[in-house]
Amino acid sequence: MTIRPFSIVTEIILDETGKKAKGVRIVDAETNETKEYYAKVVFLCASAFGSAQILLNSTSERFPNGFGNDSGELGHNVMDHHFRLGAHGKSDEFKDKFYKGRRPTGIYIPRFRNLDTKTKMPNFIRGYGYQGGGSREGWGRYIAEAEYGKALKDSLSQNGDWTFGITAFGECLPYHENKITLNKDVKDIYGLPTLTMDAEWKTNELEMRKDMMSAAAEMLEAADLKDVRTFDYGCNPGLGIHEMGTARMGLDPKTSVLNRWNQIHAVPNVFVTDGAFMTSAGCVNPSLTYMAFTARAVNFAVEELKKQNL
Amino acid sequence: MDRREALKATSLILGYSLTAGAASALLGGCKAQTSSDWQPQTLSAQQSDLLAEICEAILPKTDTPGAKDALCHRYIDEMLTHFYKPEKQKYFLEALKIFDEKSKAKYSKAFVALSPTEKEEILEILAKEAADYKDETGEKPHIFRAIKSATISGYFTSEVGAKGGLCEFLPVPGPYKGCIDYSTVGKGYVLS
Missing domain, CATH: 3.50.50.60 (FAD/NAD(P)-binding domain)
Known part of the structure; x- marks a missing residue:
């Protein structure tokens, strides 16, 4: 070859x-x-x-x-997949337990929406999965402003609470109008037409995102995590690569x-x-x-x- | 990808509470230069000396290295030079003046000339201010918080700070143990 x-x-x-x-x-x-x-x-x-x-x-x-x-x-x-939203929380438990090194894997929660009549959602079709993991907060965690000097060093030497988070990846439907076209007016260094990309999420994705975030918080709360917070950093087509x-x-x-x-x-x-x-x-x-x-x-x-x- | 957004997201997911500037420097691989003929690029010599003293007061040398050993002020100069836009640099340098202002008002001396106890007094005042300070946009953190964030990340991402014993340094590659007793380690890790 x-x-x-x-x-x-x-x-x-x-x-x-x-x-x-x-x-x-x-x-x-x-x-x-x-x-x-x-x-x-x-x-x-x-x-x-x-x-x-x-x-x-x-x-x-x-x-x-x-x-x-x-x-x-x-x-x-x-x-593309839409993501960058989910929830995370803390646990007061297992303070005497730890790990060593970097965990090579995370957890995965497969799709559970719209699988059958029981899981049918009113506002969107198809669904999403979660990826996530847990760890103890390290030196980058919030340390009260009041601490500096030796007290700060003492705090930094210890690990913080256990945290656990999940982040959702959702399906995007195929829409004819989400497209790429050749731009013959703008050429690359080889003289080839460049691509113009024109795509957006529509109602189904946006409705799904609401559920992706709130179901994440619901699960973490059901798992007894404290201080559960949702996040949505926004997402445009292309970010999912x-x-x-x-x-x-x-x-x-x-x-x-x-x-x-x-x-x-x-x-x-x-x-x-x-x-x-x-x-x-x-x-x-x-x-x-x-x-x-x-x-x-x-x-x-x-x-x-x-x-x-x- | 909007890198700025991504960094903000990453720092929150990882549970970091660093200011946006410190987080982008950390994830962008900011590193203090160790050469003996080092000159600050964005800070003046005087500002650099002042920062070195502030950083050391935040993370003093004890049985483990301090911020001066870890060259945290050089890290901050590098951060200001390569990770801050001109308007943020200006904000930082302007805000930095408050250390000398408070020192002169209280002790009629510049911050660098204060005794360790006097320096702590000034930090105490500014730490209280920082605790009450609201940074709505995330663009203008209190100067104490901005320096503290950068000092901590500069410290733990330096070889001196990472290996200095405050936390246990875990190099890559290495093994993974999923569940051990905290007491067998007794301290946090430096993973980055």
Whole structure:
């Protein structure tokens, strides 16, 4: 295998039939030289926005609005997770207990909203999970202003109360109008159009956030923590760095870009195997899902190549 | 990501009560320079000497190192230079004058010239002021609190302070024990 670093893929090249990709065109980041590479199969895995950007930039007579973009969904349905809110509290107990070192893991509370009729929420669909952990307050904790000098050193030498906090990660629904588009007026140093991102949370996410915060406090109080406080630092799409959905999968080529095997509907020898293929965001970290789908798509591609279908 | 927001969030989640400036310096990897020909960059020589005395009064040398040993005043100069915007620098330097003002009013001497007990008297006055002070925006903390926050974080993020024995220093990488008796350690940790 040859890895070719410093290569910026500018577009995917469609062959004369209009039904297959011939390969990719790149610009060498060091020499600015343009080169083409040819292959039977192309796997696009440039990250959700990167892959969509390449596809949007690969125009032809067959695909004037972007490679494989018969549906008009390419670059749309941008999703991310919304988070940065939850609750934390303190405990008066276990003062004689401690730990040593850094805990390598945290706790996880899986989704418990909208699983069945009993857990159905009136104001939003889908749901969220919590990540969290506990520790004892260290030298950075609040120490009364009155303390300085030797008394302050004595306080600092000891650990404080146990604290426990959970922070929520919520699902974002796919909205056609949450999108990325090419900006041909602003180009990057390689002369490629930059991306314009336009996405917002809507009522479902905002309603969900209210519950994400208040349910966190409810649980911590039920767990007998004291001085429970909620927090919401606000969140915009993009902060979750779990962007996805820009070339979504689907059974119907009229409403999706990729088929069930991550192939572009109209150009089956191009596979897109990063977050772009996602149809819904769920509320868990998505990387393992991307990896599993990539492995599955690669396996499928190998089998198809053996059968000479690709 | 709005770094400022993120830092505020992080400092609260971690249970830190540092001022915004001290928290951004801490998480931004602020470090005092140890060279022998060090010169302050934002502070004047006189302000630097004053800060060194204030920091030492806040964290004096005992059987463990003090703020001077840990070069906390240099840490603060570094913080002011690289983590404070000009208007916040100005606020800090202006507010710093209060130490000499109080000292002169009470003892007719500059703060640096006071005896340890007299310095404590001045700190006592300012600590009380700081306790009653309301910083609505989080942008203009009381100068005593701003210096105390930065002194503590400068101390524990310095090698001298971290390894000086006030708390137990736990380097990375290291083992993890999930549940032990507090008495077997008997003090807090320095994890950062």
